Amino acid sequence: MTTTPVIEVENLNVRYGDFHAVKDLSFQVRRGELYALLGTNGAGKTSTLETIEGHRQATSGRVRVFGTSPGDRQAVRPRMGIMLQESGFSPDLTVRESVRLIGGLTRRTDDADRVLDVVGLTRKAGTLVGQLSGGEKRRLDFATAVYGTPELIFLDEPTTGLDIQSRDALWESVDRLRENGSTVVLTTHYLEEAQERADRIGLMHQGVFHREGTVAELTRTLPAVIRFSLPPDAPAVPLTVINHDGALHIETFDLQKDMFQLLGWAHDHGVELSDLSAGPTRLDDVFRAIDRTFNGG
Amino acid sequence: MFAIAYTELIQLFRNRLLLVTSLIMPAVVSGFFIYRHDAFATLGSLGYIAAVVMFTIGAFGLYTTAVTTLAARRQNLFLKRLRSTAVSDRGILAGLLLPVTLLAVVQLTVVLTALATVAGGPSNVFLLVVAVLATVAMMVGLGLATAGMTNSPEHAQVTTLPISLGVIAVTSWVGLSGTEELTLLKRLLPGGSATELVLNAWNGGVAVSESLLLLAPTLSWVVVAVALAMRMFRWEPRR
Structure with a gap:
């Protein structure tokens, strides 16, 4: 891990009409670290994450990913894998077709069957996505996020709906990606996952950062x-x-x-x-x- | 863009209901018009039959399918998924709409060729091609705009009705009564000037330069539709 920031957020504000979802948020994510963005429901973490991913426009403030705007898809997306909170696959495509399509459109190169093997979906490769269980869809989502081993990976509640074996397999894959130098930004409701794995944690509440630091720094105050x-x-x-x-x-x-x-x-x-x-x-x-x-x- | 278009084509052929409504139903209706061309030509003209089949395919094969496809892809977050890749918004929309547009063009080519073979060809093929392409552009643009106010594929069955039935009605009105009366109104309604252009192309008797002026209202509808789409199109479902 280095101190070079992969993500820089300065005075980010996100508003939806009168609702101020994110208020003057500033933080950085360093290259190689696992940064967990945690918060209560409605804390503003999904709005923050989606703005950094480039899915949402900031009302004001500055967001830089790899030193450029996250809205510059051609520059940023080949280096970034995104696991969305909700699945977002077409039910009429097979698992393999979905990985090939989404993985290929990121402009990274990889072998779809290799990625499916990593997430344990090899036997489902020819199955239509509409016939997958919720947990299998999460694994498919993870497969497209890690396709081509991106430098930066967003995991938005990655283990929700996964059984314990699938969770362990997912975290093993994340560990291998981190060994290869990938930076990970995580949101999760399973606090023990963040406590166990995050290098640093940002705790959000009502749109602001209440605390930020390592697990030891956060817990020693109580x-x-x-x-x-x-x-x-x-x-x-x-x-x-x-x-x-x-x-x-x-x-x-x-x-x-x-x-x-x-x-x-x-x-x-x-x-x-x-x-x-x-x-x-x-x-x-x-x-x-x-x-x-x-x-x- | 082509990767998206390829998978869209796969999905279209896997979805039997969409296949029936977008491909088979317009083809059957067009076949009926061609089969009974003597009766319809007596009512209007061969140009009228050409215009009706063009808008039947344009409205049900292209426009309705485009709206349904975009609403479905938005509803299951596939649009958001595509936006998490390196493809631009324009590339995504082009990829999603290319297959259904090409299928409509192929359908129109086959159906109009069949009509020409059975009943006699158009006076001016060039003018007919221009009319078909302008109509296709208009229906795609209207599809994008309508998709902005369509929440789901089921909702598309309602939101597409005014334009689908409207253009068919305008086509029949213009095709059967001509544009000698209420000329401006008939030409400004969506499908009105395109219908007149097809009538001129098939039946002949009007100077090409005069006919080409009829492109302006049709292309204006494309501009209006795209402007509406830019304001109203949503990439994610309403929460």
């Missing part, structure tokens, strides 16, 4: 949580405890020390800690914190 329950006659815990309808939480920036203290207290008083669990802050905790900040949830 405390880890120790969760447990106590019998009604238990003595007072020597730590600050939050009661969520009987489920007790201790929020801590020093998980080991506070866990040690809690377990020591329970042992000394002969108290059983029911449903005990503890763990580092996860991305979904960051999401919930953002939601609480904006919506008071």
Whole structure:
């Protein structure tokens, strides 16, 4: 991975009539990294992604992909693979015909059968797209995105509707593409996928970037949580405890020390800690914190 | 563009319903007009039969199929998919409409040749070719414009009716009553001047230079249709 930006977004605004979907958004995606654009429903991530892909005009601001406008299809699209959020294939074409058509129109060269083998659709090559399952259509979508091993790949909710084996196979393919130097921009509702794979994450909410950084940078701003329950006659815990309808939480920036203290207290008083669990802050905790900040949830 | 056109041709021949409405139905109607050419020539003229079959194929074989195709490709996001490639918008539209346009031209050639063989040929083939090409351009342009206000292939069955039936009605009106009365109105209506051009080409008796002036209203409809299409055409379904 290098610091050379493949995507540059400066003060991007996207409006639909009176609705301001994306507000003054600025960020860069570096060559070779996997950048995850995450957000709640309606956060503006699809509008952002589609503007970068060149599917949508920015209301104002500047977007550059490989140093040029994403609207310059002849220059940009041969270097860019796009996996759309929804399928978009003709039901009357076969799988192989679809890959050949869309792959060929990107002006990249590849072997359709090789790509179908990568996504596990070889046996469906002669099947009409209209007869594929939802998961198979997602794999076909992925096949056209990675046709010709593009330098930049957009994956818009790539694993939605895929079974676990297909998910693993897709991520293995993404890993191989990244080994070859491809840059990946990902949106997903599966936060664990982003947490596990993204080099950097942009968290969007109501059209703005709420936070941006590595997983460690994003999660270190929030405390880890120790969760447990106590019998009604238990003595007072020597730590600050939050009661969520009987489920007790201790929020801590020093998980080991506070866990040690809690377990020591329970042992000394002969108290059983029911449903005990503890763990580092996860991305979904960051999401919930953002939601609480904006919506008071 | 040609790769898109090739796959469009494949899809057209795999979709039996579209094949019937776009190819077989106009051919059958045209065949009927040619078979009963004596009766229709008595009502109007051979030029009238030529104009009617031209607009039958133009309206149902070309215009309706073009609208249905574009609406279907938009509805299932195939247009958006094509826009994720390196092909320009014009290239995409050209690729999508080329097969149905070529098929219509081939159909028209076959049908008009059959009419000429059975009932006697046109006085001026050049003028007839010009009339056919201008009509094809007009119907493609109107198809693009209508596709902008058509949400789905099912919706196309409704949105295409006014123009499809309208041009057939105008053709019959002009073909049977001539343009001596209400001349301007008849020539300005879509299909009116093209019909008169076909009548002149087939029946003869009018100077070529005078007939060629009739191209202006037809080509104006092309300009109007393309201008409308540029304002109204959508690449993605309404959300």
